[in-house]
Amino acid sequence: MNPEPFLQLDRVIHEKGRLAIMSLLAASPQLAFTEMRDTLNMTDGNLTAHMRTLQESGYVSVTKEFQGGRPLTTYSLTAQGRKAFATYINLLEQIVQQTKSTK
């Protein structure tokens, strides 16, 4: 089996929690911190840590504003993040196809 696609997998996205975050954001223009936390059943600290990693990689952008006097933090995928996510999915599909064809 050609190990190439596996080696090309983006390690930032490949982590389970961050993959889930990227999947949610890929299907939605933007999501609030609390929505993602509740959907993914993550703790505040866990989600914050993953978001920081994704931000540092340039995959996610953050908007902080006030709504009804309360702070609201929303996240969305950057163009770079969307591209990286699409590449990741393509690689996964390649791995699946490769194994199917070798069986």
Added chain:
Amino acid sequence: MESNWAADNLRIIRTLMERSAIYRRALAPLMFLAGSLGTAAALIGWFARVESPRAFVGFWLAVAVLTIAGCFLLLRRQALRDAEPLWSTPTRRVLQALLPALAAGLICSTIALFKLGAAEQKTATIVGLFCLPLGWIVFYGCAVHAAGFFMPRGIRLFGWIFILGGCGLFALGSPEAPRPPHYAHGVMGLFFGALHLAYGIYLFCTEKRKNET
């Protein structure tokens, strides 16, 4: 082995993307509730002789409020059962899509409710018992069609049936029926009762099949 986790990851991605973007609450119970209330209301309106245009509009507005309240309670129950937030992003999107057309229908009806009392009998009958019910059907179709962009496939077709049905009846014109209220209650019962029940049965069968696979 390697392919298993890759396929699993793809499945997880798909599920999460759907959860984020598509409204997934079971619609069949909502359709059954709306259809039952619509059919019952049409029969009550017919046999209890809710015949004046103002009474007709007030009666069906009350039915709409009752149906919305019932649907809300059903949705809340589904959300609690699935341990998911009721006010999720997909729910918000669906409501935002439904709102403009439904608000337009509500505003027109409220204005009609106040103005019909002072209108001539013939005008009030045409507006209250012919134009408004067909307007509601078309507005409702537009609302459902807009919400259909955030829901599973099929719901937009349901919206189109209302839009085309309402416009078609409008094109046919007001029938020279001896009892216009019967026509109005009949049309409301057909669209908001029978059609919802039929769609509920269709959804019940397809959702059940999907759950079994």
